[in-house]
Amino acid sequence: MPTERAEGTGLARGRGPACGGAGGPRRLLRACVRRHWHFYLFISPFFILFAVFGLYPLLFSLYLGFVKWDGLTEQTWVGLGNFAAMLEDDILAASLWNTLVIGLLYAPLMLALAFLFALALNQPWLRLRGLFRSAFFLPCVTPMVVIAIVFGLLYSPERGLLNYVLAGAGRALPFLGLKPVPWITSEEWSKAAVAVLVTWRWTGYNMVLMLAGLQGIPHEYYEAAKVDGAGPLARVRHITVPLMRPTFLFCGLLSLLGTVYMFDEVFVLTRGGPGISSTNFGLYLFNISFSDFRFGYASSVAYTVALGVFAAAMLVTRRSRLGGGAGEGSS
Amino acid sequence: MSRPLPARAARLGLYVLLAALSAGFLFPFYWLAVSALKSQGEIFAMPPAWLPIPPRWENFADIYRETNIVRAFLNSVIIAAGHVTLALLLCSLGGFAFAKYPGAPGARKLFAFVLGTMMIPGAVTLIPTFIVLTKLHMVNTYWALIVPGAAHAFGIFWMRQYVASHVPDDLLQAARIDGCSEFGIYWHVVLPIARPALAALGIMLLIGTWNNLMMAFLLLRTPEMQTLPLLMYLLQGETRTPFGMLMAGGLLTVVPMVIAFLLFQRQFIAGITAGAVKA
Incomplete structure (x- = not known):
């Protein structure tokens, strides 16, 4: 890798004294920095923008976690008050519960489907591979707002296509017990409606x-x-699945983050309802931020949940690294 | 070459299954297109109308007349073009610097720092970013959606990897001997070579910014600033939503991304999988 090269060689070679590296005398280091001023100039736009839209917001948000503020009036210091209030916040608890339920409804199904699709498209003899891949992939590049409105039509309880098909299938094949479902108009089904949309979009x-x-x-x-006599299923089970562990892990982590911070899907399809039955954490945070203008409390919630998610992600990664072992070389 | 019958049957079965699943995944797009050519009554007809006969093209005339969709389209184009251009410039410049000046003191630590910033969830910085944009008087301007996020850590990583492995040091040295400035090297040597990586990053950024609803919702306040997704969202009424018109507008919002994806899908997929393999 290029970065492994000893400092001072590379491009700057032959122009002035070699760089002493971090351990060298101060004067040499300063000369070396000056000689590489282009480097610092070229990376400075990133760091300037990061300072304004990344670092400052990160620190300001941390501060806001300890105050009460609606964005207009005076900020009042409440210490750990926001964090204590979180324990009593039933809507926060409900939104986290909804997040978990929606995630469990779609993630295992979606990841299994994605794996099966990938196995199928990976068959060397398969033709039209590009066509199939595009068909499955297209949902995730299109604007969610439009798609969610279309799904809203399909989910319509009385006049939606989905229930029309369900009713028809129920009549034709009574033993399946299929019947129309109040997808987005009932608290029981709204999470499933979101889960179906998310599965369609991200598989x-x-x-x-x-x-x-x-x-x-x-x-x-x-x-x-094959030479050892393993059949196709055995090959998938004993070669593919173990070697795919890092990919499964990565996809799983993306799904975790995606479900917690999901916004467009629920904001457009159900607006988090009926009631708060499909409000996930992302929509809850948006609501307390920009409907209730509880900037201080929202910041403390955002920080706490982000740290929780980060810890969970670390734990899962750790676990699987320790337990798996296979496929380490892919990174 | 002929194969045993069961194997051929299995292959045929897989084709049929994949075709059926593809049709299922594409169905919502079909329904969008069909609904765009139906009247309100036909959209909610029972049994559903599978084809729009006769097609009702007035939905497009309606949305043109009753909303400022041309302006919204232009707003979306301006924001997307501005954001993608700015981000590509910043990311390629930064990526080039990290790839080709390894001798600069602190280069490796700074690069690790850039990668570390990818772990900051946007949800944590949303409120302060909103406040910063307000203080900078950027709310309800194109800048609010162009500038934040232009310093894209993944973009820098992606460009660095590409430049490091595709641009030979000797070429840069030769340009330098010919009297090319360091910025000239970036502009005349690195950028042309890095075109495939720029295309991949560009299409990823384009799709993200074109589809963005939340930031547009928060930051664009007046009708003449609305982007297409925001206009579509706001067209949904509290009581009665003009679905025919909405579907026509929705089609105009979706189609550019479908075209962009079909044109650049190889680069796009290379980009997202690189992110996965390296992460």
Whole structure:
């Protein structure tokens, strides 16, 4: 890798004294910085923008976590009051619960589908691969707001296509017990409606990530297993699945983050309702921020949940690294 | 070459299954297109009308007449073009610097820092960003959606990887000997070579910014500043939503991204999978 190269070689070679590195005398270091002023100039736009729209917001948000503020009137210091209020906040608890339920409703299904799709599209003899891939992938590049409105039509309880099909299938095949469902108008089904939308939208994205993972598995492994008499299923089970662990983990973490911070899907499809039955954490945070203008409280909530999610992600990564072992070389 | 019958049946079965699933995944787009050519009554007809006969093109005339959709389209284009251009410039400049000046003191630590910033969730910085934009008088201007996010940590990482592995040091050295300035090297040597990486990053940024609803909702306040997704969102009424018109506008919002994706899908997919493999 280029960065592994010893400092002072590389491009600057032959122009002035070699750079002493961090351990060298101060004067040399300063000369070296001056000689590389282009480097600092070229990276400065990132750091300037990051300071204004990243670092300052991060610190200001931390401060806001300890005050009460609506954005207009005086800020009042409340210490840990915001954090104490979180424990009593039933809507926060409900939104976290909804997030968990929606995630469990769609993530395992979506990841399994994505894996199966990827396995199918990875068959060497398959033609029209690009066509199938585009069809599965297209949902995630299109504007959610439009798609959610279309899904709203499809979900319409009395006059939606989905219930029309369900009713028809129920009549034709009574033993399946299919009947129309009040998708977005009932508290029982609204989470499922969101889960279906999310599955439709993100299966293709995960499929593409898994395809990349599959293509990283050396072909010789399968050949060797074949020689040893392993059938197709055994090969998937004992070669593909273990070697795909890092990809599964990555997709799982993306789904975790995606469900917690999801916004457009619920904001447009159900507005979090009926009641708050489909309000996930992302929409809840948006509501307390920009409907209730509880800037201080919202900041403390955002920080707490972000740290929680981060800890959960670390824990899962750790676990799987320790337990798995296979496929470490992919990074 | 002929294969045993069961294997051929299995292959045929997979084709049929994949075709059916593809049709299912594409169905909402079909329904969008069909509904754009229906009247309100036909949209909610039972049994549903599978085809819009006769097609009702007035929905497009209606949305043109009753909303400022041309302006919204232009706003979306201006914001997308501005954001993608700015982000590509900043990311390629930064990526080039991190790839080709490894001798600069602190370069590696600064790069690690850039990567670290990717872990900051946007939800934590949303309120202060909103306040900063208010203080900078950027609310209800294009800048509010162009500038924040232009310093894209993944973009810098992506450009750095590409430049490091595709631009030979000797070429830069030769340009330098010919009297090219460092910025000239970036502009005349690095950028042309990095075109595929720029395309991949550009399409990712384009899709993100074109589809953005939340920031537009928060930051664009007046009708003449609305983007297409925001206009579509606001067209939904409290009591009665003009669905035919809304679907026509929705189609105009979706189609540019479908075209962009179909044109650049290879680069786009290379981009997102690189993110996964390296993460």
